[in-house]
Amino acid sequence: MSKYLVDKFLYTVDRDAELVERYRDDPRGTVAWWEAERANAVLNCHTGEASTWLRFTDAEREALAEHDYVALFGLGAHPFLTLTLFIAMFERDHTEPLGFQKQYAVRLAHFDLPYPDIAT
Template sequence: MSKYLLNKFLFTVDRDPELVERYREDPAATVEMWEAEYANRILGCHRGESSSWLRFDDAERRALREHDYPGLFRLGAHPFLTLTLFIAMFERDHEPLGFQLEYARRLSHMTLPYPDIST
């Protein structure tokens, strides 16, 4: 498991409106494409610099493909990164603040100590 890779996915997808829409419409294909094309790029560097070892594990891949933000939180994804990306994807389907309230409701069963979100 790589909390770094989960957070990198959430961060990079959230900052690209085309990736946000692609992830909303076809999460499985987006996760597969992102893992192949973006996962090993060094964050903030041009395409020429990359690593070769980062991969999602099965639990991470499943949670991303299913838009399972409570599952992502349990895996250690940063809650602000999940919230901002999922707002971008699903706020339009709810009343004002509706998605934020749904997010809070679906995470309300979590109790302290929360999963470690350090990378």
């Protein structure tokens, strides 16, 4: 798994309100666009530097396109990055306070220690 690239996606999308909405409304299209246009940009670099080799695996691409944060966690995506982005996208769909956070915890409850490695 290219944990760096998945975490970079989660980090960059979460920091742009328009991208959050785009990802919520069109996850598959947003993932394809981001992988083609942004994946190889150097993080936090505005000078036009880029690499050429970064690509999602099929499992990563599918988990991102399906908003499947449980699969992303299992693949080693950083749990704080998944949680903050998915809160931004889905907390509004819950009427109970901390509704999404509680759902996140329940859906990840089957994981036992040690958790998947989140080192990049």
